[in-house]
Amino acid sequence: MRRILLSMLVGALVSVVGNPVRAEPILQEGNYPGLDAEMARQGKQFYRLNALPFGLSLNFHPKDAQSVQVIDGFLAQDKSEDFLKVTGKHPYELAISYGEHGDLGFFGGIAVAATAYEYRVRKRDGAPPEALAECRARLVRAAQSWHLFKVVTGGGGLVARGIQKLKSEPGEPPMPVDPSATVPLFDEAGKPLPDPKDNGTWRDDNSGGVLPEGEWNWVDSASKDQTVGQVFAMAALYDAMKDDPDIDQGLVAELEQDALLLGKMLMEKREVSTWPKQIAGKGLYDLIIMDADGRPTYHHDLKGLSLEKFYFTQEEGGYNVFNMFMAMGVLKALHHISGDPELEAFFYRDFLHDRGYLDKAAEWPDDPKAIDYIYAGTMTNFDNPDMTGVALFLALYLENDPEVTEVLRRFLEIGWWQRNKESHTARNCKQPLWHALYLAGTAEGTDPALVSELATLLEAFPLGPYWNNAVINCDAQELAGGECLAVDGKTVLKLSTKPKDGDAMATEALDPSIRPPSDFNARSNPFEVNGGGGLRLNPGGDLQAAYWLARYFESLEPGEAHLSPFARDHMPVGGWPEPPAEGEGDVSLADAGDDVTADAASDLTRDGTAGPDSAAPGPELTTSDDNGAADASSGKRGSNGCSGGPVSGNAAAAGLILALLVLAVGMRRRGRGWAGQEGGGRSGDGTLAVCCSWPEAESAGTVKLLPPETSPDPRALPTPPCGQ
Incomplete structure (x- = not known):
């Protein structure tokens, strides 16, 4: 064991001292020039037409064939992106209406991610100031509109399914709006409308005067697909805008507050028998998406103990695999954005540990109690694998705890991407977004053949313009x-x-x-x-997201994984262990021989945390900002579930040496989970668990995992290195 630790130490020191070099993106600009040109045209279509009203992805319905010709002519030329200047027409003059407001939470959320990742790419790659400023303006506009989903409902964590702007800007032609009539939230007797609840009703602005009168209306009944789309966009906006000196950080604060309120709404337990027309069951349940009329939304359940409005008890034993992974992605993203300690405890202690969902995910597909309808062969509802892929991306990219990611990546590989004996598994569906999500989430290395397939699929779509031809x-x-x-x-x-x-x-x-x-x-x-x-002019938001995700994320070697530069450290799965009684569980140096000096050991406090003057217990996990610069001076804690300030060179080596030496002499098998206690902590049996900072930083925004042969089963490993 000691020999293994020494070899780990040597390898880690080489990594720490070396300067990380940014790898080539999955889709490197210029490698597929035809695709780059096509996506540029589609982007022009999207921002000049589909997203013109308020920066989000909408369907554009032209008046007639002549309008189609005008649009085709605009997109065919590359001298100007000014639609009015080129055509002599404002886009609103050519449209009957904009559409698909009712799916804007999901469809628009994926497209918002395209906007956010394009900005990150342009910023990282040193785009000309004027071009970068335009991308930034699009990002800010999308963030402002995305916030309105939580305002127009009346706030308090309630989220709209979709929103619609009713008035154009001064000097513009009238807005071509969806003419659907609105329905009051309640009748004169105070009963919610409509009765029964449906999957989306147009409502008047319910912001109570926060928004300008008569400017917005909205669609209610945000289902779980709309909710996961909401948080996908929120996480993308957060990572793109946070700490950017050129963006008002008040927008980031709004995101944090929106995530907090949405999380609190989901954490609240409610008696489901209150709504017998909607729900079969009784008892207190959380993870219910609520609406402004006081009822759950139509497809409201993120609960593992719910099966499409049928609720069952823990004692009955069954659980919904689809809801389980959806909740993981949503809760992880909301904590990532908000940093709220109650959300942290709810996710890592209550949900993953006390309710056993991390174990349940690890036991898939062998648990007979699991109810799994993500795939169903030729009967597959493609909403389900689509939402699952988005949720898995959130749960993996934002997570720095290898105990969690080990389980989720296993399901990504064999439960979602390439499920055995499933004809409609994601790998077989030729969906570019799914390819991009997989390439961003896998730790199996970037397969060049899969990259080529992604590029070929994207280029095969008839984009820029993307008409809905039969x-x-x-x-x-x-x-x-x-x-x-x-x-x-x-x-x-x-x-x-x-x-x-x-x-x-x-x-x-x-x-x-x-x-x-x-x-x-x-x-x-x-x-x-x-x-x-x-x-109909289709926005192609999911195709743009696939392209810009692949333009942003780097090609990786096997054992490497992508990680958000703002991934939060958090409590271990199961929560912080209780401190031992005085005199129990102390680290003894009696058997250490010459391996650990008293001076070195004195840098650890009684509870296992690093003392105020001690070196960090391990090298910092190096991530990057979107300029590609390694974050070695931010003062942030290492983002792989371990603590430690920014260290480099000898300081990093000293910290890692200390951690590995302590591990070599005193470690017994840890209790369930480690996720970044300050400097170290107590495992379930009271022994000291020091978290050395493995996986190591390999490149900007990536981590290197230990090779599979070193870690065949995270549950069978002793404490080092951090459960990998």
Whole structure:
């Protein structure tokens, strides 16, 4: 064991002293020039047309074929991005309406992430000041609009499903709005409307005068897909704006407060029998998404003990795998943004440990009590793997505790990305967003073939402009025969299902070049052979997100993983252990021989934390800002669940030497979990658990994990190194 620790020490010292070098992004600009040009056109379409009203992703419905020609002409030229100057028309003059407000929480949330990651890429890569300023303005506008989702409802943690701006800016033509009528929250007797509750009703502004009168309305009943989209965008905005000297940090404070209030709403326990028309069950339950009419939203449950409005007890034994991972991503992101200690305790102590969800996730798929409908073969609802991928990204990218990420990455690999015997597993679906989420979350290394596939898939979509043209691969006769010649004249599609209401599916996901278009591809069925139609300009927000995520995240070697530069240290899974009684559990040097001196050991206090004058217990996990500079002077604690100020060179080496030497002489097997107690802490049996800072920083925003052969099972390891 001591020999292993010494070899670890040598390797770590080499890493600490060396200067990290930023690796090439997954999609390096210039490697795929056709794709870069296509995404630039799509970005021009998105910001000049789809996101024009208030900076978020909407469908644009043109008036007629002539309007389509005007838009095509604008996007075909590259002399100017001023739509009015080029065409002589304002976009509002060409539109009947904007649409898809009712899915804006999710569809728009993914597109907001594209805006945020593009800004991070431009900032890191040294974009010209004017171009960077425009990206920053888009980011700020998106953040301001995203905050309105929590204001227009009346606040208090309630979130809109979608929002709509009713008035254009001075000097602009009238806003082409969705004309749907609004419904009051309550009738004259105070009863909530509509009855029964539905999956989205238009409401008047409920901000109580906070917003300008008559300027906004909203759609209620934010479901769990809208909620995970909300926090996906919030986390992306937070990481893009935090500590940026060119961005008003008041916007970051708003995000923190919004996350706090949303988290408090979800943590509150409610008697579900209060709503017998909506919910089957009784008892107190939390993780319920509430609405401004005092009722849960229609698809409100993030609870592991809920199955689509049916609630069961812990004693009954079953649990919902989909809800479990959704809650992990949402709660992790809300704590990441807010830093709230109550949210921290709720997630790491109550949810993961006391309710056993980390163990349940680790036991998948062998637990017979698990209810898992993320995939269902040809019956798969593609909302479910889509939401799961987003939730897993949040839970992994923002998490610095290897005890947690080890479990989640296992599910990412074999439960989501490439599930055995599942025809519709994410790997087979040819969805660029899912490719990008996987490449950002895996620790198996960046597969060049998968990168090439991602680029090829993106470039195959007919973007910039992305019209919703009808694609009919199979006529009635071909549908009846079970085989079709696709619209490209060469691809033969074999059908896996008999047509029902025109939704026949192929045995393999369609290439995007022959796939029916969608206003959000990652939620649409990629196996469907026919679809599309109608005058609609699709925003392509999920495709832009896939592109900019891949432009931002770096290519990694096996054993490396991406980590947010603002990942928070937190309590261990299960919470802080109680301090031992006086005289119990002290670290003894009796058996240490010459390995540890009394002076070195005296730098540790009785509770295992580093004394005020001691070196950090391990090297700092080096992350980076978006300029690619290693963060060695921020004063932040190491972001891998361990404490320690910014150290480098000899200071880092000294800290790591101390930690490893203590580990070599005194460590017994730890209790469940470690996630960054200040300097060290007590394990479950009262022994000292020192957290050495492994995984190490390898490059900007990445960590290097111990190789699998060193750590086949985190639960079978002694304390060093931090459960890896």
